[in-house]
Amino acid sequence: xxxxxxxxxxxxxxxxxxxxxxxxxxxxxxxxxxxxxxxxxxxxxxxxxxxxxxxxxxxxxxxxxxxxxxxxxxxxxxxxxxxxxxxxxxxxxxxxxxxxxxxxxxxxxxxxxxxxxxxxxxxxxxxxxxxxxxxxxxxxxxxxxxxxxxxxxxxxxxxxxxxxxxxxxxxxxxx
Ligand code: SF4
Numbered sequence: 001x002x003x004x005x006x007x008x009x010x011x012x013x014x015x016x017x018x019x020x021x022x023x024x025x026x027x028x029x030x031x032x033x034x035x036x037x038x039x040x041x042x043x044x045x046x047x048x049x050x051x052x053x054x055x056x057x058x059x060x061x062x063x064x065x066x067x068x069x070x071x072x073x074x075x076x077x078x079x080x081x082x083x084x085x086x087x088x089x090x091x092x093x094x095x096x097x098x099x100x101x102x103x104x105x106x107x108x109x110x111x112x113x114x115x116x117x118x119x120x121x122x123x124x125x126x127x128x129x130x131x132x133x134x135x136x137x138x139x140x141x142x143x144x145x146x147x148x149x150x151x152x153x154x155x156x157x158x159x160x161x162x163x164x165x166x167x168x169x170x171x172x173x174x175x
Pocket of ligand 1: 032098125
């Protein structure tokens with residue numbers, strides 16, 4: 001199957017915790033004022049790739065953390081779901097950004113299928129008046145960083161908790 005993408009970035013430090021490879025999909029209907037990636041809105045721009053080609057590129061990288069961004073990954077849910085399923089089977093840690101709300105994703109079978117492959121989803125549109133640079137992993141305070149697997153299991157929204165640093169890791173920060 002094909003997917004329309006804007007780009008792939010390797011070892012990004014701004015798309016989730018740690019260094020992550022990021023797939024920027026092309027096309028987004030949300031058109032949030034103040035969006036940092038308006039060039040990804042058009043469904044006619046970008047490049048068409050096969051999902052297998054994208055999977056292969058990620059599998060060849062030593063980085064096993066992948067983020068879906070955009071653009072709107074859930075507007076190409078079938079293709080993103082195929083990529084995510086294969087990476088999940090290879091023990092990748094998977095995050096996705098979306099302008100949709102978690103509950104909306106559950107109502108659409110293809111979106112739900114993609115969602116089920118993820119560790120974390122950051123949901124909700126970017127709202128300029130709620131923008132803050134102090135927020136972890138999100139651009140505006142209305143957005144939620146959701147632990148997908150716990151939320152699906154408990155049938156309610158469980159927010160992602162950053163892992164606590166061990167004493168050794170804290171000590172290493174100072175040497
Ligand atoms: S959902 Fe994301 S990519 Fe789409 S317009 Fe909003 S901020 Fe931009």
